[in-house]
Amino acid sequence: MKHYMSIKDIKNIQQAVVECQKIKLDCSGQREIGKQKTLGLIFMNPSLRTKISTTQAAYNLGMDIIPIDFNTGAWGLEFQDGIVMDGSSTEHVREAAAVIGEYCDVIAIRSFAKLEDKEADAKEEIFEAFKKYSGKPVINLESATKHPLQMLTDLLTIEELKTKAKPKVVLTWAPHEKALPHAVANSFIEGIKGMDYDFIITHPEGYELDSSIVGDIPVIHDQDKAIKDADFVYVKNWSSFSDYGKVLNKDKNWTVTADKMKQAPKAKVMHCLPVRRNLVLSDDVLESSQSVVIQQAKNRLYAAQYVLKTILESET
Amino acid sequence: MKHYMSIKDIKNIQQAVVECQKIKLDCSGQREIGKQKTLGLIFMNPSLRTKISTTQAAYNLGMDIIPIDFNTGAWGLEFQDGIVMDGSSTEHVREAAAVIGEYCDVIAIRSFAKLEDKEADAKEEIFEAFKKYSGKPVINLESATKHPLQMLTDLLTIEELKTKAKPKVVLTWAPHEKALPHAVANSFIEGIKGMDYDFIITHPEGYELDSSIVGDIPVIHDQDKAIKDADFVYVKNWSSFSDYGKVLNKDKNWTVTADKMKQAPKAKVMHCLPVRRNLVLSDDVLESSQSVVIQQAKNRLYAAQYVLKTILESET
Amino acid sequence: MKHYMSIKDIKNIQQAVVECQKIKLDCSGQREIGKQKTLGLIFMNPSLRTKISTTQAAYNLGMDIIPIDFNTGAWGLEFQDGIVMDGSSTEHVREAAAVIGEYCDVIAIRSFAKLEDKEADAKEEIFEAFKKYSGKPVINLESATKHPLQMLTDLLTIEELKTKAKPKVVLTWAPHEKALPHAVANSFIEGIKGMDYDFIITHPEGYELDSSIVGDIPVIHDQDKAIKDADFVYVKNWSSFSDYGKVLNKDKNWTVTADKMKQAPKAKVMHCLPVRRNLVLSDDVLESSQSVVIQQAKNRLYAAQYVLKTILESET
Numbered sequence: 001m002k003h004y005m006s007i008k009d010i011k012n013i014q015q016a017v018v019e020c021q022k023i024k025l026d027c028s029g030q031r032e033i034g035k036q037k038t039l040g041l042i043f044m045n046p047s048l049r050t051k052i053s054t055t056q057a058a059y060n061l062g063m064d065i066i067p068i069d070f071n072t073g074a075w076g077l078e079f080q081d082g083i084v085m086d087g088s089s090t091e092h093v094r095e096a097a098a099v100i101g102e103y104c105d106v107i108a109i110r111s112f113a114k115l116e117d118k119e120a121d122a123k124e125e126i127f128e129a130f131k132k133y134s135g136k137p138v139i140n141l142e143s144a145t146k147h148p149l150q151m152l153t154d155l156l157t158i159e160e161l162k163t164k165a166k167p168k169v170v171l172t173w174a175p176h177e178k179a180l181p182h183a184v185a186n187s188f189i190e191g192i193k194g195m196d197y198d199f200i201i202t203h204p205e206g207y208e209l210d211s212s213i214v215g216d217i218p219v220i221h222d223q224d225k226a227i228k229d230a231d232f233v234y235v236k237n238w239s240s241f242s243d244y245g246k247v248l249n250k251d252k253n254w255t256v257t258a259d260k261m262k263q264a265p266k267a268k269v270m271h272c273l274p275v276r277r278n279l280v281l282s283d284d285v286l287e288s289s290q291s292v293v294i295q296q297a298k299n300r301l302y303a304a305q306y307v308l309k310t311i312l313e314s315e316t
Numbered sequence: 317m318k319h320y321m322s323i324k325d326i327k328n329i330q331q332a333v334v335e336c337q338k339i340k341l342d343c344s345g346q347r348e349i350g351k352q353k354t355l356g357l358i359f360m361n362p363s364l365r366t367k368i369s370t371t372q373a374a375y376n377l378g379m380d381i382i383p384i385d386f387n388t389g390a391w392g393l394e395f396q397d398g399i400v401m402d403g404s405s406t407e408h409v410r411e412a413a414a415v416i417g418e419y420c421d422v423i424a425i426r427s428f429a430k431l432e433d434k435e436a437d438a439k440e441e442i443f444e445a446f447k448k449y450s451g452k453p454v455i456n457l458e459s460a461t462k463h464p465l466q467m468l469t470d471l472l473t474i475e476e477l478k479t480k481a482k483p484k485v486v487l488t489w490a491p492h493e494k495a496l497p498h499a500v501a502n503s504f505i506e507g508i509k510g511m512d513y514d515f516i517i518t519h520p521e522g523y524e525l526d527s528s529i530v531g532d533i534p535v536i537h538d539q540d541k542a543i544k545d546a547d548f549v550y551v552k553n554w555s556s557f558s559d560y561g562k563v564l565n566k567d568k569n570w571t572v573t574a575d576k577m578k579q580a581p582k583a584k585v586m587h588c589l590p591v592r593r594n595l596v597l598s599d600d601v602l603e604s605s606q607s608v609v610i611q612q613a614k615n616r617l618y619a620a621q622y623v624l625k626t627i628l629e630s631e632t
Numbered sequence: 633m634k635h636y637m638s639i640k641d642i643k644n645i646q647q648a649v650v651e652c653q654k655i656k657l658d659c660s661g662q663r664e665i666g667k668q669k670t671l672g673l674i675f676m677n678p679s680l681r682t683k684i685s686t687t688q689a690a691y692n693l694g695m696d697i698i699p700i701d702f703n704t705g706a707w708g709l710e711f712q713d714g715i716v717m718d719g720s721s722t723e724h725v726r727e728a729a730a731v732i733g734e735y736c737d738v739i740a741i742r743s744f745a746k747l748e749d750k751e752a753d754a755k756e757e758i759f760e761a762f763k764k765y766s767g768k769p770v771i772n773l774e775s776a777t778k779h780p781l782q783m784l785t786d787l788l789t790i791e792e793l794k795t796k797a798k799p800k801v802v803l804t805w806a807p808h809e810k811a812l813p814h815a816v817a818n819s820f821i822e823g824i825k826g827m828d829y830d831f832i833i834t835h836p837e838g839y840e841l842d843s844s845i846v847g848d849i850p851v852i853h854d855q856d857k858a859i860k861d862a863d864f865v866y867v868k869n870w871s872s873f874s875d876y877g878k879v880l881n882k883d884k885n886w887t888v889t890a891d892k893m894k895q896a897p898k899a900k901v902m903h904c905l906p907v908r909r910n911l912v913l914s915d916d917v918l919e920s921s922q923s924v925v926i927q928q929a930k931n932r933l934y935a936a937q938y939v940l941k942t943i944l945e946s947e948t
Binding site for chain 3: 087091098
C-alpha cells in the first residue's frame with residue numbers, strides 16, 4: 001500500500017479485516033516495526049478518536065510522532081499554483097509538503113469538506129498536494145469525501161459482532177443542526193459494497209448521496225421499513241449532496257430511538273461519534289445494550305495500526 | 317489507590333511523603349513500571365508546572381502520553397444529561413470519557429472553579445463524569461475545590477526543610493487583582509491537618525474558607541501575629557467563599573514583604589506559583605534565601621510520579 | 633558549548649560543519665546520548681522547519697521533549713523587573729524560567745523581533761532571562777536579531793554543494809508585503825564571514841543592515857551585477873534597519889526570477905523558507921534545478937542535532 005486515501009487502496013478488504021482482528025489480539029507487541037520512523041500528524045479540524053487512535057497506533061508500532069498544526073503553530077498554507085503570494089498565506093503547500101516529506105516517513109492528514117463548493121471539495125486539494133509534493137505515503141484521517149479508517153473500523157466491528165453469515169445492514173440518515181460532510185457515509189457504502197451483506201440505505205428525499213458511490217444499493221425513504229429486522233443499524237447525518245451542503249430537513253421523526261429499534265430487537269446500533277444525543281440518537285439507545293458505539297470507537301486503534309503497519313512494511 | 321481526587325485517597329499521608337522522598341533520590345530508574353501504559357492529559361485551563369511535572373513523571377515511568385485539548389483540538393463537551401444536543405456542544409462527556417477510557421490507562425484532568433456558582437463548582441462535574449464513564453483512574457490536576465498534587469508537594473517540601481519536629485506553619489491570604497479559586501488553600505489545609513504541626517490560618521474578614529474543611533484550625537485576622545516566629549509561611553490568594561467568587565479586598569498591607577518576614581527570620585516562604593510579584597509576594601522575599609518556591613515547584617515531579625506509580629501498581 | 637545564541641558560541645565553525653556532515657551520514661545512531669535528558673521547546677511564534685527539525689533531532693538523540701506554549705497553554709509572561717503585577721501577565725519570567733530550568737536539561741526558544749523598537753529587540757529579553765534564571769543551556773531557534781541554526785544549516789548546504797574552493801556567495805534582498813526581521817540575514821553574514829568565500833551583499837537603498845554585523849563586506853545596490861557568475865544566491869527579505877521595521881520598497885524588479893538567474897547559470901539558489909512565491913522568488917526558480925531550498929530545509933536537522941549533541945556532551 002502506498003497511500004491510504006480510500007478503500008480502493010486496500011487490495012483485499014476481507015483479508016484486511018482479518019489482519020485487524022489479529023492486531024487486536026496483540027497490539028502492543030509491534031514496537032520494532034516503526035522504530036526510528038516518524039509519523040507527521042496534520043489536523044486541519046477537530047478530532048478526538050482519530051487523534052487518540054492514530055497516536056496510540058504509532059506508539060504501538062514504536063514510531064516517533066511529530067504533530068504539525070497549520071491553524072495555530074505553523075505558517076498559513078497557500079494551495080493555488082502561480083499565485084503572487086502577497087496575501088495572508090505565508091507558505092505554499094509545495095514547499096511545506098516537500099519539507100515535511102523530508103522529515104516524516106508517513107504523513108496523516110485530516111481536512112474536512114468545507115461544504116461551500118462541491119467541485120472544490122471533490123478535488124481533495126491538501127491530500128493531492130501532499131501526495132504529489134511530499135514523496136511520502138499519505139493517510140486519510142477524513143478528507144472532504146472519504147473517511148476510510150472509519151470504514152475499516154466499521155467492517156471490523158460488524159465482522160466481530162455478526163451472528164449470521166449475511167447480516168442485514170442499514171445506513172440511516174438522522175437529523176442534525178449543522179451541515180455535516182458526506183465522508184463517513186461515502187466510505188461506509190464503499191466498504192459495505194465489498195462484503196457479502198444485505199445492505200440498504202434510508203434517508204429523507206433530497207438527501208441522496210453521490211450516485212457514483214451509491215450505485216445500485218437499494219435506497220428507500222421509509223426508515224421504519226429499512227430498520228425492520230436489521231442486524232446492524234448505522235446512524236449518521238449528512239447534508240444535502242445535490243443542494244450541496246444545505247440542511248433541508250431537521251425532522252426528529254428520523255432520530256433513532258429505542259422505540260424505533262423495537263423493530264430490530266437483535267440489531268446493533270453503530271455511529272462514528274461524536275454523536276448529538278437526542279437529535280441523532282436518543283439517550284435510551286445509546287445507554288442500551290444495542291449500542292456498540294464505544295466498542296466501535298476502540299476499533300479505530302486496530303484499523304489505524306493495520307494501515308500504518310501495512311504502509312511501513314510496503315516501504316521497506 | 318483507584319483515583320487521586322483529594323488527600324482522602326491516600327491512606328497514609330506520612331508514608332506517602334516518605335515514598336516521594338525515595339522517588340526524589342532516584343526518579344529516573346522506573347521506566348519499566350509504566351511501559352505500554354498510556355496517560356491521557358486533559359487541560360481545560362492554563363498550566364506550566366502541572367503540565368511539565370506530570371509529563372516528566374510519565375516519561376520517568378516509561379508511559380506514553382496522549383494530550384487531549386477540548387478547548388481547541390477536540391470537540392466541545394456537553395455535560396448535562398437528557399439534553400437535546402442542538403446547541404454548540406458537539407460531544408457528550410458520556411461518550412468522550414468512555415472513548416478516552418478505552419485508550420488511556422490513567423486520565424489526568426485540570427478544570428478550575430468557574431467561581432460563578434458555588435454549588436455547580438462543588439459538583440466537580442468533569443471529574444465525576446470521567447470517574448463514572450471512563451472506567452479508568454482519574455488524577456486531579458486541580459479541580460474546582462481541590463489541588464491534591466500541590467498539597468503532597470507542599471508536605472514533601474515542609475518535611476525536607478523542617479528543623480524541628482513540630483514546626484509552626486502559617487497559611488496567609490495575600491491580595492490579588494482577580495478572583496482566584498479556593499482549591500490550593502483547601503488542599504493545603506486538608507494536608508496539614510494530617511500532620512502533627514502547629515498550624516494557623518490568617519486572612520482579612522470576609523475571606524473565611526469552607527468551614528467543613530477548616531474545622532477547628534485557629535483562624536485570626538492579624539497577619540503579623542500569625543507570621544511571628546513561624547517556620548513556614550504559605551502565601552496564597554483566594555476569593556471570597558461566602559460571597560462566592562468575589563474580590564472584597566485588595567489591601568496591600570497583606571502583601572508578604574521582607575519587612576514583614578523579619579518577624580519570622582527562620583521561616584521558609586512557600587507559594588504554589590504562578591505568583592504576582594509585589595502584589596502577593598514582594599520581590600525582596602522571592603529573591604531572598606527565605607523563599608523556597610522553586611524547590612517547591614520541582615517537588616511537583618516527585619508527587620506526580622508517586623501518584624502515577626501508586627495508581628499503576630494498584631491496577632495490576 | 634554552554635548556550636547556542638549566535639555563531640560566536642561555536643569555537644571552530646569549519647569543524648562544526650564537518651561534524652554536521654558526519655551526523656548526516658548516520659543521524660539515527662545516537663539515541664543513547666540524550667537518554668533521560670529533557671528538551672523544553674518554547675515557541676512564541678509560528679514554526680514549521682524549526683519545530684520539526686528540532687523535534688526530530690531530539691528524538692534522534694533519545695531525548696524526552698516537553699513543549700511549553702506561553703501563548704495558549706501556559707500563563708502569560710511578565711518580563712519587567714520591579715513591576716507590581718496587577719495587569720494581565722500572570723507569571724514573571726524569573727519564576728517561569730527557574731521552574732523550567734528545574735525540569736529541562738536544555739531549553740530551546742523562538743521569539744521573533746517585534747520590529748517596533750530597535751533597542752527593545754536588541755535586548756533579546758526572553759533569551760537573556762532564560763539564560764540568567766533557568767541555569768540551563770539555551771538554544772536560539774530564532775531570536776529578534778539572530779537565527780544561528782539556520783546559519784549553520786546554510787554553511788552545511790554550501791559546503792556540500794560547492795564546486796570550487798572559494799565560491800562566490802551573494803546575499804540578495806527581495807520584496808515582501810510585510811515587515812520581516814533581520815535575524816536570518818544577520819546570522820548568514822556572520823556565518824559567511826567565518827569562511828573563505830567571495831561574499832557580496834545586494835539590496836535597495838534604505839535597506840542597509842546593522843553596520844556592526846556587515847563590517848567591510850562589499851554592498852552594492854545593483855542586483856544584476858551582484859548575481860552575475862555567482863555560485864550561491866541567498867535570497868531573503870528584511871525590513872529597514874535604519875527606519876526600523878518599515879517596508880520602504882516592494883519593487884518587484886528585485887524578485888529573483890529564472891530570467892535573472894541566467895546571469896549565474898551554475899548558481900544554487902537558497903532560501904530559509906517559508907518563501908512567498910512570485911514575490912521573493914518566482915515559481916520558475918523554485919521549480920528549477922538551481923533551487924536547493926528543500927535540501928537546505930532538510931539540513932536543519934543535522935545542524936540542530938549537532939548543537940543539541942554538543943551541548944549535551946558539554947554538560948556531562
